[in-house]
Amino acid sequence: xxxxxxxxxxxxxxxxxxxxxxxxxxxxxxxxxxxxxxxxxxxxxxxxxxxxxxxxxxxxxxxxxxxxxxxxxxxxxxxxxxxxxxxxxxxxxxxxxxxxxxxxxxxxxxxxxxxxxxxxxxxxxxxxxxxxxxxxxxxxxxxxxxxxxxxxxxxxxxxxxxxxxxxxxxxxxxxxxxxxxxxxxxxxxxxxxxxxxxxxxxxxxxxxxxxxxxxxxxxxxxxxxxxxxxxxxxxxxxxxxxxxxxxxxxxxxxxxxxxxxxxxxxxxxxxxxxxxxxxxxxxxxxxxxxxxxxxxxxxxxxxxxxxxxxxxxxxxxxxxxxxxxxxxxxxxxxxxxxxxxxxxxxxxxxxxxxxxxxxxxxxxxxxxxxxxxxxxxxxxxxxxxxxxxxxxxxxxxxxxxxxxxxxxxxxxxxxxxxxxxxxxxxxxxxx
Numbered sequence: 001x002x003x004x005x006x007x008x009x010x011x012x013x014x015x016x017x018x019x020x021x022x023x024x025x026x027x028x029x030x031x032x033x034x035x036x037x038x039x040x041x042x043x044x045x046x047x048x049x050x051x052x053x054x055x056x057x058x059x060x061x062x063x064x065x066x067x068x069x070x071x072x073x074x075x076x077x078x079x080x081x082x083x084x085x086x087x088x089x090x091x092x093x094x095x096x097x098x099x100x101x102x103x104x105x106x107x108x109x110x111x112x113x114x115x116x117x118x119x120x121x122x123x124x125x126x127x128x129x130x131x132x133x134x135x136x137x138x139x140x141x142x143x144x145x146x147x148x149x150x151x152x153x154x155x156x157x158x159x160x161x162x163x164x165x166x167x168x169x170x171x172x173x174x175x176x177x178x179x180x181x182x183x184x185x186x187x188x189x190x191x192x193x194x195x196x197x198x199x200x201x202x203x204x205x206x207x208x209x210x211x212x213x214x215x216x217x218x219x220x221x222x223x224x225x226x227x228x229x230x231x232x233x234x235x236x237x238x239x240x241x242x243x244x245x246x247x248x249x250x251x252x253x254x255x256x257x258x259x260x261x262x263x264x265x266x267x268x269x270x271x272x273x274x275x276x277x278x279x280x281x282x283x284x285x286x287x288x289x290x291x292x293x294x295x296x297x298x299x300x301x302x303x304x305x306x307x308x309x310x311x312x313x314x315x316x317x318x319x320x321x322x323x324x325x326x327x328x329x330x331x332x333x334x335x336x337x338x339x340x341x342x343x344x345x346x347x348x349x350x351x352x353x354x355x356x357x358x359x360x361x362x363x364x365x366x367x368x369x370x371x372x373x374x375x376x377x378x379x380x381x382x383x384x385x386x387x388x389x390x391x392x393x394x395x396x397x398x399x400x401x402x403x404x405x406x407x408x409x410x411x412x413x414x415x416x417x418x419x420x421x422x423x424x425x426x427x428x429x430x431x
Contacts, residue, residue: 047075101389102354105337105381110371114265114325118256118306120276121317126248128221132237133197136161139215141233143226143244149313150220156244157231159216164196168212175207224248249313254286256323257301265369266291266325272306275322276315284308284315288325334368335377341387342367342375351381352388360388 049059050073052066063073136159143156150156171189174182193203197216206212228245231237254274258266268291274284286308295302306323308315342365343350353361365380381387 049076050074051076099390102386103338103341103389105335105377105383105385105387107333107383108336109333110336110369110374110376113371114258114262116256116258116301116304116323116325118254118274118304118321118323119317120308120315120319120321121253121255122227122247122249123251123253123307126222126224126251127227128224128246128248129242130156130218130221130244130246131240131242132159132161133195133239134159134161134163134216135238136164136216136236138231138233138235138237138243141231143229146226146229148226150224150226150246152220152223154220156218156220159218159237160214161216164198164216165212165214167192167196168198168206172206172210172212218243220246222246222248223250249310249315252308252310252315252317253289254306254308254321254323256304256306256321257296257299258291258304258325260295260300260302263291263302265371266304271326273324273326274306274308275324276319278319279314335381335383336374337377337381337387338389339370339373339375341389351377353381354386354388 049061050063051059052068052071052073055066055068058068059076060073063075065071066073138157139160140158141156142154142158143150167189171186171193174186174189190203194200197218202213224246226244227247228242230241230245231243237243256272266288268288270288272286272288274286275282276284286306289305289307292303292305304323304325337351341351343352348364349367351363351365353363355361363380366378368376368378370376
């Protein structure tokens with residue numbers, strides 16, 4: 001009789017245990033099910049393609065080993081930063097490690113100062129040629145060597161000129177005659193002496209003395225140096241033949257070579273300052289007289305003719321000079337960036353624009369003039385945008401910008417490549 005109650009108790013206990021176990025298991029399952037069902041919806045991303053970070057413009061449709069490098073392909077996930085053309089993202093910690101510096105594009109006027117070199121030369125407008133007015137013989141030279149300095153009125157040479165003496169005798173004879181109606185002849189004879197090179201002082205002298213001069217003393221018409229001496233003592237000269245040439249030194253020229261790329265900044269209205277190694281610490285002010293209409297085909301420079309005052313005759317032809325040209329005109333305001341921010345790719349110019357939160361954008365720009373470490377951006381950049389000042393090529397290395405820069409300004413589609421890494425593997429096998 002006692003066996004039946006014990007059996008019923010055992011069955012009841014087993015049922016209670018089974019029920020408890022089922023309830024606990026069901027509750028645990030219900031708690032875990034929402035988390036498992038919601039996790040893929042929030043974290044799972046679609047893989048767009050696989051690529052080699054060293055060759056980012058080659059895309060593959062499944063994972064494997066890179067056919068270019070000994071490394072696995074990396075998946076490109078949908079929604080990753082940098083999906084836009086020319087945009088990449090670098091972890092802020094890596095940005096800090098790279099030591100990037102940035103600068104802000106600002107609108108302003110480009111101050112252009114052109115520097116060039118040149119040499120001092122004679123001022124060709126201050127040249128006087130001394131010639132014989134009548135035929136004669138050079139009896140004496142007072143100046144015997146070129147580049148001799150002379151003063152105005154200084155005797156240069158003496159000529160024996162029979163025709164000159166005959167003209168004086170004719171004039172004196174007409175003065176001695178007392179006949180009427182000779183005034184016109186006297187005036188004509190006196191004018192002839194002037195045409196033969198006699199000065200008013202010489203004519204008055206022979207009028208006082210009543211004697212003709214047999215020798216002509218030719219004096220320097222200006223201060224300067226003898227640039228060319230064409231005769232020697234005893235030489236016979238004819239009327240109109242050059243005897244010597246005098247170059248003035250009150251002003252000199254500096255012929256400065258301006259690089260072709262900077263010609264537009266210089267005009268004849270520009271002022272200059274010159275420094276010469278012969279006079280350290282001194283600066284000579286001058287002006288541009290002319291821009292010669294000829295560009296040297298070898299040096300690609302244009303010559304600017306500069307006039308410098310030389311009252312003390314210290315500046316000598318052949319001296320070397322460093323020229324600094326003032327800005328020729330007010331430059332219009334434009335967006336300016338430091339020159340070092342511009343990357344020249346060969347066919348275009350690019351700057352790295354900071355988009356914030358570790359995002360960087362490679363932006364093609366059209367640049368203009370450059371001066372004093374600043375470059376003018378004509379198009380492609382707005383006032384106030386931040387650009388990378390240093391570390392652009394580190395960004396290129398860290399963020400694989402090589403492919404990004406190559407696609408700027410053209411078709412952003414990747415070049416054709418095998419979609420199966422195994423097909424392009426050097427060994428022809430499976431990666």
